[in-house]
Amino acid sequence: MPPPGTARPVREPVREPVGEPVLGEPVAGRRRLPEDGRPSRPGAAGHRGEGAWPVRTQVGIVGAGPAGLFLSHLLARHGIESVVLESRSREYVEQRLRAGVLENDTVELMVRTGVGDRVRREGLVHEGLELRYAGRGHRIALSELTGGRSITVYGQQEVVKDLIRSRLDSGGTIHFEVSDVDVHDLDTGAPRITFGHGGERHELACDVIAGCDGFHGITRPAIPAGVLTGYERVYPFAWLGILAATAPSATELIYSYHQRGFALHSMRSPSITRLYLQVPPDEQIDGWSDDRIWSELDTRLSTTDGFALAAGPILERGITPLRSYVVEPMQYGRLFLAGDAAHIVPATGAKGLNLAVADVCVLAGALARFYATGRTDLLDGYSRACLRRVWRVQHFSWWMTSMLHRAGDDEFGHRLQLSQLDYVTSSRAAATTLAENYVGLPLPLPGS
Numbered sequence: 122m123p124p125p126g127t128a129r130p131v132r133e134p135v136r137e138p139v140g141e142p143v144l145g146e147p148v149a150g151r152r153r154l155p156e157d158g159r160p161s162r163p164g165a166a167g168h169r170g171e172g173a174w175p176v177r178t179q180v181g182i183v184g185a186g187p188a189g190l191f192l193s194h195l196l197a198r199h200g201i202e203s204v205v206l207e208s209r210s211r212e213y214v215e216q217r218l219r220a221g222v223l224e225n226d227t228v229e230l231m232v233r234t235g236v237g238d239r240v241r242r243e244g245l246v247h248e249g250l251e252l253r254y255a256g257r258g259h260r261i262a263l264s265e266l267t268g269g270r271s272i273t274v275y276g277q278q279e280v281v282k283d284l285i286r287s288r289l290d291s292g293g294t295i296h297f298e299v300s301d302v303d304v305h306d307l308d309t310g311a312p313r314i315t316f317g318h319g320g321e322r323h324e325l326a327c328d329v330i331a332g333c334d335g336f337h338g339i340t341r342p343a344i345p346a347g348v349l350t351g352y353e354r355v356y357p358f359a360w361l362g363i364l365a366a367t368a369p370s371a372t373e374l375i376y377s378y379h380q381r382g383f384a385l386h387s388m389r390s391p392s393i394t395r396l397y398l399q400v401p402p403d404e405q406i407d408g409w410s411d412d413r414i415w416s417e418l419d420t421r422l423s424t425t426d427g428f429a430l431a432a433g434p435i436l437e438r439g440i441t442p443l444r445s446y447v448v449e450p451m452q453y454g455r456l457f458l459a460g461d462a463a464h465i466v467p468a469t470g471a472k473g474l475n476l477a478v479a480d481v482c483v484l485a486g487a488l489a490r491f492y493a494t495g496r497t498d499l500l501d502g503y504s505r506a507c508l509r510r511v512w513r514v515q516h517f518s519w520w521m522t523s524m525l526h527r528a529g530d531d532e533f534g535h536r537l538q539l540s541q542l543d544y545v546t547s548s549r550a551a552a553t554t555l556a557e558n559y560v561g562l563p564l565p566l567p568g569s
């Protein structure tokens with residue numbers, strides 16, 4: 122077996138014999154959601170104008186991040202048509218630097234649904250991680266503790282590239298650089314999306330709208346006041362993240378708790394390192410020279426046995442706030458929220474993208490059941506089904522964040538954190554709890 126952290130193949134794909142319908146062609150046996158008792162329209166997406174703009178689809182998806190793209194991909198496998206509307210350019214979403222850790226079943230889902238070739242080839246499979254404190258490292262054997270499950274380090278923008286290519290190659294519709302997206306008639310059987318492009322307004326009639334437009338999107342705020350309840354925790358720190366052109370200094374991720382604050386050593390490839398530092402929430406990036414960043418990382422990642430951090434040219438840098446947020450319910454009428462549009466987790470648990478994937482697995486399954494049988498039970502239970510996992514992941518992300526960040530001069534809290542770290546790194550039961558959550562709870566995978 123190769124050493125942990127090196128690229129190696131994930132299990133072989135189990136492909137399902139599902140045909141990909143071309144957008145606009147009726148699919149045999151497809152049903153439409155009834156529109157308030159009116160007979161549903163024929164199964165084809167209509168087009169108008171120059172023929173490039175669909176005016177009708179089954180599922181209108183706002184946002185081409187991981188949630189929207191995975192949803193469109195999964196729906197297509199069930200023969201359900203969708204149109205994805207994205208405010209940014211294709212280049213922008215394919216370069217946006219974000220997540221790096223994919224759970225076991227996120228990768229498995231990609232592989233089993235035919236978009237996993239590159240993640241299997243280029244992703245770095247990790248079977249453990251390190252918790253570092255008081256100058257010493259302690260390995261959490263993720264795979265050994267979870268019956269062989271693992272995580273894969275593979276950039277979010279690579280997942281996005283893989284999904285966009287797959288959707289477009291198989292005839293899917295994604296419109297980039299649309300403006301002024303708005304959703305209407307959500308509490309009727311015929312919701313609509315309006316948007317601008319090239320100086321013209323367009324309208325898309327849908328059976329269902331999926332709000333996959335992230336935390337700052339327009340779908341959640343379009344729900345009438347009084348329907349949703351938000352639950353939030355804001356942390357008194359942020360992360361300063363860098364991408365550096367230097368080989369990782371260790372084969373596994375290192376989560377380090379230090380008197381001066383948290384630091385994280387991660388990576389993107391054998392020659393690119395990703396590193397993070399805890400900073401105050403209002404920190405300005407201008408105050409951080411390259412030397413200051415490397416020196417602070419060096420201090421916070423140092424060990425008594427001489428760990429050496431390799432420095433190199435910094436390719437990108439940015440500051441991200443840490444926040445926990447959940448909205449309940451995740452549905453209003455024919456609008457279903459998924460991913461960051463419905464919840465945010467602090468990045469310490471490496472969960473946001475993975476949770477977005479879990480939401481859209483539930484939504485795709487519920488829509489597939491409806492279009493196949495006419496039953497709405499899974500759609501009606503969408504929010505409840507998602508929120509069970511959302512709160513588990515919220516707890517894990519909050520717990521990792523609380524254990525690993527320095528909160529002012531709270532000496533009592535500091536000692537509690539050391540005690541928790543000591544427990545997690547010495548008790549198999551406690552380490553298993555971390556490992557089980559970190560590699561991710563099972564997803565409803567096709568072929569299982």
Ligand code: RFL
Pocket residue numbers: 183184185186187188189206207208209214218219220221222223277302333334335336337338339360362441459460461462468470471472473474475476477
């Ligand atoms: P996204 O990715 O924000 O995508 C939403 C998309 O909607 C578009 N949009 C609109 N489109 C049309 N009309 C509008 N009005 C629109 N408004 C917005 C946006 O342009 C965008 O393309 O949400 P989605 O799909 O729910 O995906 C969520 C993930 O992106 C997010 O949770 C993760 O990046 C979080 N995260 C991590 N997650 C992990 O699972 N593992 C990790 O290791 C991990 N590390 C991280 C992270 C997030 C980070 N930052 C920068 C927030 C590390 C960091 C530093």
Ligand code: PHB
Pocket residue numbers: 219220221222374385387388395468469470471
């Ligand atoms: C990353 O590689 O970007 C990364 C890794 C682990 C985290 C968050 C981000 O918890």
